[in-house]
Amino acid sequence: xxxxxxxxxxxxxxxxxxxxxxxxxxxxxxxxxxxxxxxxxxxxxxxxxxxxxxxxxxxxxxxxxxxxxxxxxxxxxxxxxxxxxxxxxxxxxxxxxxxxxxxxxxxxxxxxxxxxxxxxxxxxxxxxxxxxxxxxxxxxxxxxxxxxxxxxxxxxxxxxxxxxxxxxxxxxxxxxxxxxxxxxxxxxxxxxxxxxxxxxxxxxxxxxxxxxxxxxxxxxxxxxxxxxxxxxxxxxxxxxxxxxxxxxxxxxxxxxxxxxxxxxxxxxxxxxxxxxxxxxxx
Numbered sequence: 001x002x003x004x005x006x007x008x009x010x011x012x013x014x015x016x017x018x019x020x021x022x023x024x025x026x027x028x029x030x031x032x033x034x035x036x037x038x039x040x041x042x043x044x045x046x047x048x049x050x051x052x053x054x055x056x057x058x059x060x061x062x063x064x065x066x067x068x069x070x071x072x073x074x075x076x077x078x079x080x081x082x083x084x085x086x087x088x089x090x091x092x093x094x095x096x097x098x099x100x101x102x103x104x105x106x107x108x109x110x111x112x113x114x115x116x117x118x119x120x121x122x123x124x125x126x127x128x129x130x131x132x133x134x135x136x137x138x139x140x141x142x143x144x145x146x147x148x149x150x151x152x153x154x155x156x157x158x159x160x161x162x163x164x165x166x167x168x169x170x171x172x173x174x175x176x177x178x179x180x181x182x183x184x185x186x187x188x189x190x191x192x193x194x195x196x197x198x199x200x201x202x203x204x205x206x207x208x209x210x211x212x213x214x215x216x217x218x219x220x221x222x223x224x225x226x227x228x229x230x231x232x233x234x235x236x237x238x239x240x241x242x243x244x245x246x247x248x249x250x251x252x253x254x255x256x257x258x259x260x261x262x263x264x265x266x267x268x269x270x271x272x273x274x275x276x277x278x279x280x281x282x
Contacts, residue, residue, distance in 0.1 A: 001222075001241050001242050001244070002089070002093070002244060003074075003077070003093070003096075003097055003100070004045065004073055004074040004076065004077035004097055004100050005038060005045060005077075006024055006025065006036040006037060006038060006045070006073070006103060007036075007073050007074060007097075007100035007101070007102075007103055008100065008103050008107070008108075008111070009074070009096055009097060009100050011024075011103075011108065011111055011112075012111075013243075013244075014243055015111075015115050015117065017243045017244045017247050018243070018247050019117070019243045020117065020118060020237065021112075021117050021118030021119060021120060021156070021237070022108070022111075022112050022117050022118070022119050022120075023119075023120050023121065023219075023239050024036045024108060024119070024120075024121045024122075025037060025038040025121060025122045025124065026105055026121045026122065026123045026124065026140065027060050027061050027124045027126075028061055028124075028126050028130075028132050028136055028139060028140070029061065029063060029064055029065045029068060030061065030062050030063060030064050030130065030131065031064045031065055031066075031131075032131065032132055032139055033065035033068075033104060033105075034104070034105035034106070034139065034140055034143050035065070035068060035102050035103065035104050035105060036102065036103045036104075036105065036108060037060045037102065039060070040059055040060060040124075041056065041057055041058065041059065041060055042055075042056070042058075042060050042063070042068075042071065043056040043057070044076065045073055045076055045077075046071040046072060046073050046076065046102065047071055047072045047075055047076070048071060051070060051071060052067075059127050061124070061126040061127060061130055062127070062130065065104075068102045069101065069102065071101070071102060072098075072099075072100070072101065073100045073101050073102050073103075074096075074097045074098050074099060074100030074101075075097075075098050077097050077100075078094055078097055078098060105121075105140070105143055105144075105148070106143050106147045106148045109143070109144060109148035109149075109150040110148055110149060110150070112150060112154060113148070113149060113150040113151060113154060116154070117154065118154050118155075118156055118174075119150070119154060119155055119156065120156040120158055120176060120195060120217075120239075121158065122158065122159075123136070123137070123140055123158070123159045125161075137159065137161060137162050137165075137166065141166065141169060141170060144170070145169070145170060151172075152170055152171075152172025152173055153172050153173075153174065155170070155172075155173045155174065156173075156174045156176040156193060156195070157170070157173040157174065157175055157176060158176045158177075158178055158195060160177070160178070163175065163189060167190060174192050174193060175189065175190045175191050175192055175193075176191065176192070176193040176194070176195050176217075177189070177191045177193070177194055177195070178194075178195050178196065179196070180194065180196065180200065180201075180205065183208065183209065183212045183214070186209075186212070186214055187212060187214075191214060192213070192214060192215065193214065193215050193216070193217060193236075194209060194214060194215070194216045194217065195217045195219065195239075196216065196217070196218060196219070197218070197219060197220075198218040198219065198220075198221055198226065198229075198230060198235075198238075199268075199269055199272055201216060201218060201233070201235070202233070202262075202265065203232070203233040203234060203262065203265070206233050206234045206235055207234055210234060210236075215236035215237070216234075216235050216236055216237075217235070217236060217237045217238065217239060218230050218235045218237075218238045218239070219238065219239035219240075220239055220240065220241065221238035221239065221240050221246075222240055222241050222242040222245075222246075223242075224245065224246065224249055224253055225253055225254075226268070227240070227246050227249060227252075228249070228252035228253040228254060229252075229264060229265060229268065231249075231252045232252050233265070
């Protein structure tokens with residue numbers, strides 16, 4: 001909430017506020033440079049409309065790295081104000097945000113390593129006819145292992161394709177799964193962490209996996225009350241856009257019995273379903 005997503009500034013802010021890890025999304029350029037981008041196109045988080053107005057709907061992976069470097073990745077943040085707390089940004093931070101560019105994966109990994117931070121990322125397979133369509137994982141591994149210098153234990157490897165191969169060439173990665181599965185299957189695949197939406201896990205699930213030494217990260221948790229719920233459930237960590245707010249909690253906002261906790265969690269799930277249903281109904 002303090003900087004444009006997936007930019008160097010956003011990760012520096014996370015580090016400043018004591019985050020234990022950095023989360024991002026990785027796309028591979030047409031000439032094989034992995035870079036950070038959440039959306040399939042560049043129109044929401046860059047100034048592509050001003051620089052290349054005819055290419056706003058083109059897949060981000062179809063641009064060369066040289067072209068991507070021409071784009072600004074920060075002005076949209078101040079213009080669109082995606083979070084309600086935007087008014088709290090200092091003038092210096094506003095100027096800094098306006099000068100952000102698209103960030104390379106290798107630079108992101110070097111930053112994380114220098115600060116001893118964990119990294120986790122969604123890795124997007126390039127579209128058809130892309131030169132790296134069938135070697136996307138290999139190219140990403142090249143950058144991680146040969147170009148970035150990051151220590152392997154800091155990498156929470158989430159991508160499920162070619163997982164056995166990844167383990168063979170990078171045994172130091174912490175294998176992470178993005179979906180629930182039987183404990184036996186997870187252990188067979190050397191999974192040590194689950195990365196799941198907070199609506200997908202119960203306290204019973206979290207305890208069951210913890211007994212097998214499989215920790216749980218829940219996303220996206222921005223509100224203190226929801227962070228407190230995750231805390232009470234036994235979650236090991238959360239992904240958040242509000243680390244500057246959550247860092248101030250030294251204990252949950254409330255304490256409750258297991259029965260009260262289960263009722264609260266069920267009500268949270270039902271509220272989420274209701275809100276989503278209302279959105280589609282309108």
